[in-house]
Amino acid sequence: ALIVGLQAAGPVRSLLAARPFVGLGKISYGVYLYHWPVFVLIDRETWDLPVGVVLLIKSSITLVVAVVSYSLVERPIRTASWMPPRRTLVAALAGTAVASIIAITVVPATTKYYGVDSAAAEQAAIDSGPVEPLVPLSPATTTVTSVTAGAGDAVPSTVLGAESSTTLPPVTTTTQLAVPPRPVRILVVGDSTAEATGAGLVAWAAANPQYAQVSVAAGPGCGLVLIGYLELTTGQRDTDAECGPYARDFVPAKAVELQPDVVMVMTTVWDVLDRRLTKDGPLLPATDPAVEAAMVASLGEFTDRLLALGVPRVVWVDGPVPLGSLVGGDDSQAQPARHATLHRAVASVAATRPAVRVVDLAAWLHDQPIGADRSARLDGVHWTGKAALQISAEFLGAALVQAALS
Known part of the structure; x- marks a missing residue:
């Protein structure tokens, strides 16, 4: 018209x-x-x-x-007037060709920049042979040495706290880490953020074998809340059908195989999405009380399954809120309120289970420059190898050893 x-x-x-x-x-x-x-x-x-x-x-x-x-x-x-049609055509075609080459070769090659280094994984892998159970360290009889991030690279080290509680006390970075009676066996499970964070633990353990042995058995693309349905761009996801095999079968099998002293669990963005509790039910935000109750039930079931297998310590790690993409669509996964709900659910699980600990990585990162450094999380979610190693060397490694000995 x-x-x-x-x-x-x-x-x-x-x-x-x-x-x-x-x-x-x-x-x-x-x-x-x-x-x-x-x-x-x-x-x-x-x-x-x-x-x-x-x-x-x-x-x-x-x-x-x-x-x-x-x-x-x-x-x-x-x-x-200096750009005749022929020259314009050549310039346009050349520019298009360069952009196409970059899109085909460079972008796919840098899509996944995080992950466990194979050489470090071999050095740090859990030796599943029989060992004596760990006992709490006695500060009066324990020797102390420094912690290093890698061969020849000194970093601030940490001291173990003597207090035992559901939520571990803050670990300082001004003293030194006590050597445990034997390396603490740590199995890292969870989503892709667990994989990225675990890569740093593996590198740290490879450089400091007297403290820990670390194996990562992550399930990228899967959360651990197995109740309900997610509405993704690829369609509706039945969380139990798609991620149940990882949580119910793969992780317990790894725990039986490796006999860890600690299972570190980390889940973030997949478990803070909107979800339907029934297939045709209303789409609810992660902050809805009904969704939070589903989180507590599902994460509690996952935890109980590990404890029933004889895992001495299950340590839930509260991850940081993603930075959010610079330019993109919906960033609901980067909303602090959603992650606060997930962290409350984890705290509820730990509160009724004496063998469960919570490490508040998010709180520690809040006071560290690396927490807001986009170069440390290129996609806003996953740590680079260097950043993950720094986190493990300065905080997380000691926190997990403390959990095993508390």
Whole structure:
């Protein structure tokens, strides 16, 4: 109707001939091109402003960027006499070819940048032979040595706390870590964040075999709350059907095989998504009390299964809130309230089980520069190998040894 109305003189043509509309038409391509990243980046801010004010801010920034682009980029290119058609075609084809090569070769190669180093995994692997049970360390009789992150690389070390409680006390990074009677056997399980974090523990244990032996048996792509259905871009996921085999079969089998002193459990983004508790039920946020109750039930069942196998200590690690993507779609997985709900569920599980501990990695990271460093979590979720090693050397390794001996 708009196009038809413009074909002859009339009110529509007169209206759109007004200078504001003509000016908007000139910069319309820039408005179309730039509005999306501007809107997304502004939406990431948590300003306490009315919706209309935020919309005005986003629109104003978009218009300013579009005007600048029109003046400095679009008009010079359109009116340039130094760029004949043939040269323009060659430049366009060359640019497209370079972009295609980068997309095909570089991007897939860097999609997964985290994971356990195979050489370190071999050095740090749990020796499942028979050993004496661990007993709490006596501060009066224990020797003390320093902890290193790798061959020749000294890092701050930690001291074990003598207090035993459900939630472990903070571990300082100003003293030294006591050597246990034998290396503590640590099995790391959970989602891909457990894999990324566990890679640092493996590297730390490989460089410090007197403290721990570490094996990672993660289930990337799976959370541990096996009640309900997730609505993913690929369709509805039955959490029990898809992730039950990992939680109910694979992890217990590994615990039986390796006989760990500690099973470290870490789960994050998959278990804070909206879910339906029944196949056709309402889609509920992770903060809903009914979902939190499902978390407690499912995580408790997972924990009880490990304890029934004779695992001496189950240590749940409260992971940090993801940083969120710089530009992207829904970042509900990076909402602190969702992770706070998951952490409460973990605390509820630990509160009624004396053999369970909670290590609050999120709280420790809150006071560390690495916690907000995007170069340490390139996708906002998973630690790089270097960052994971630093976390293990400065905090997590000692916290898990403390848990085994408390």
